[in-house]
Amino acid sequence: MHMKICHVVYSLEMGGAEVLVAQLCRIQRAHGHDVSVCAYSKLGPIGEQLQADGFAIFVPGEAHPARTMFRYLEHFRKLRPDVVHCHNPAPTLQAALSARLSGASRVLATRHSLVAPPYDKGAEIKFSIFARFCDWVTGVCETTSNNLRHAPLAATSRIVTVYNGVSPVERVVDNARTHDDFTLLFIGRIAVIKDLPTMLRAVAIAVEKIPHLKLWVVGDGPVRGYLEALATQLGIGVNVRFWGQQMDTARFYNAADAFIMSSASEGVPMSLLQAMSLGLPAVLTDVGGMGEVLRLSQSGLLSPVGDAPAMANSIVRLASDASLRAEFSKRACASYEEYFTLAKMDAAYMDLYQSRRS
Incomplete structure (x- = not known):
């Protein structure tokens, strides 16, 4: 019709x-x-x-x-x-x-x-x-x-x-990072509701155990300048890169090891579903639709909103356990195909x- x-x-x-x-x-x-x-x-x-x-x-x-x-x-x-x-x-x-x-x-x-x-x-x-x-x-x-x-x-x-x-992210080859890096990826608006300070503080804690940890922030918004200054203040300026707004995000998904969001309130982020389509495991705050998706898919780790130490523990656990990442990756792909x-x-x-x- x-x-x-x-x-x-x-x-x-x-x-x-x-x-x-x-x-x-x-x-x-x-x-x-x-x-x-x-x-x-x-x-x-x-x-x-x-x-x-x-x-x-x-x-x-x-x-x-x-x-x-x-x-x-x-x-x-x-x-x-x-x-x-x-x-x-x-x-x-x-x-x-x-x-x-x-x-x-x-x-x-x-x-x-x-x-x-x-x-x-x-x-x-x-x-x-x-x-x-x-x-x-x-x-x-x-x-x-x-x-x-x-x-x-x-x-x-x-x-x-x-x-x-969402449409699945196209698989591409990207050599933008070194083999030893463990790269976390955030894609979204850089807004207060996303609570990126908690993410940065979690990375600052996790870096002590995972020194090769990287965080890529893809997006733009009114608090970007504050976050860049906070990253420097926390001593992780070399670990965090702010890429700004990007129309083509496939290369970032393909080059990342895990997806991360620290939102204080969230529905079902398109960027999370795109990450799942490539099999990226996730580190997320347990809020709203985001927690709902992860409980449904069992493809990542949840931490309480605003709890940087708990999120850091999730990052370290994921970065340190290749078999866990592989299992989460398999579940992410299967859940994407079934629901999203x-x-x-x-x-x-x-x-x-x-x-x-x-």
Whole structure:
């Protein structure tokens, strides 16, 4: 069944949700659907690439909420989409009602974060109200969906789980590190919620036992300067390299020995799933969807949020045990294929696009 599908996002800057939307666009078009995107505030590098690939991108621009809703209504009336898929709260508030008024057959909202309590009550009430114009509200993991069900005024009958999925990372040969290095890889936004200071402190502890330890930080954000200074202060400036934002990350995944994240709150990071597709074992904080994925896959080690010594112990254990890494690698690949492929995620969304609540 051919469908006209429109994804709605806040922007198409670099980010996990934005990467996911771009991948959904490509697989849905490959399956014969007419796919476009609305990006409220700006195009961004992901939007520029989608445009170059022939996707129509509508950027209404920042405006008063009522004006924004009217712009979306005008756009949807011209476009006449079968499906409008809103990603995260702001696009849902901006576009869900307009999509319904325009006659779209299905309207969805996906929450890509953990939506962890304590809730911003006012914000969640607004989301719950506008989510009632959606046929389905999806959480990217069971933890997110359960949190959504307990939020104020939640439309619980509409809430379902669709795990994030990604295209596998291409295997390439990279000689960017020496054979003796044990390289940890972080890929993501350099933001406060990612709690990279805990990661740096864990590396500083682990280096005492694993002197050839390296940490690669791929990404950018407002606290990068502080983190670079902290790495120097901790005496690990030679062990840590900040690579900045990179559009092509395959070579980093291929050159790494393990993936690491220290987030204080997290849904299901796209970068974690990409690492799993290559069989990278993981060192993660036990939070939200991230802990859920690792318990499901049994492909890495968890530590409490903010506990640098515990994370350091995980790093040392993983770096010191080749057989454990090999077992984790095998499990990561198997779990990725079973739960987290782009095809599985797309199939789940297509089922929702074509079904109504009973």
